Amino acid sequence: MxxxxxxxxxxxxxxxxxxxxxxxxxxxxxxxxxxxxxxxxxxxxxxxxxxxQEKPVQQRTECNICFEEFNSEERKESVLHCGHRSCYKCLAELPNKLCPICRKEFTTEQIIKFF
Known part of the structure; x- marks a missing residue:
């Protein structure tokens, strides 16, 4: 029991x-x-x-900040959450994390690198 x-x-x-x-x-x-x-x-x-976007997407081959051509080593093409593109090096080194085109804030972690 x-x-x-x-x-x-x-x-x-x-x-x-x-x-x-x-x-x-x-x-x-x-x-x-x-x-x-x-x-x-x-x-x-x-x-x-x-x-x-008002303008058609241009197939740019250079960074909007430094105007260097994108490459697979130092100047990786990257995009921000606002859709604007620049090289990762320039975006990561900006002292104020504001998009150089539209001035939206971003963090280094939000930068999306293209391969």
Whole structure:
């Protein structure tokens, strides 16, 4: 009889632990889905910004700051979240992290390097 009570108590504890684990998993899954949706919306906003530019996209081969040609070593072509392009070196070395074209703030971590 006592063994049955112990077994029943242990079963309830394990069921409770399993429910807690399931709740943690579901919360993490919900956060993941919300994050994916935020990334999707941000990507769409960036794409719309590129499409909404007044001028047609020019195929520039040089940096907007130093006017050196982009290359695969020192002058990697990079883009900011506002859509403006320059070389990574110039963007990373700017003392005030403001886009040289539209003056939007950015951080070094937000600079996207093209390959």
């Amino acid at each position: 006592e063994d049955e009570k112990k077994a029943e108590k242990e079963y309830k504890e394990r069921a409770n632990e399993a429910q807690k684990a399931k709740d943690v998993f579901e919360k993490a899954h919900q956060i993941r889905n919300e994050t994916q949706e935020k990334v999707r919306l941000a990507s769409l906003a960036v794409a719309q910004e590129f499409q909404a």
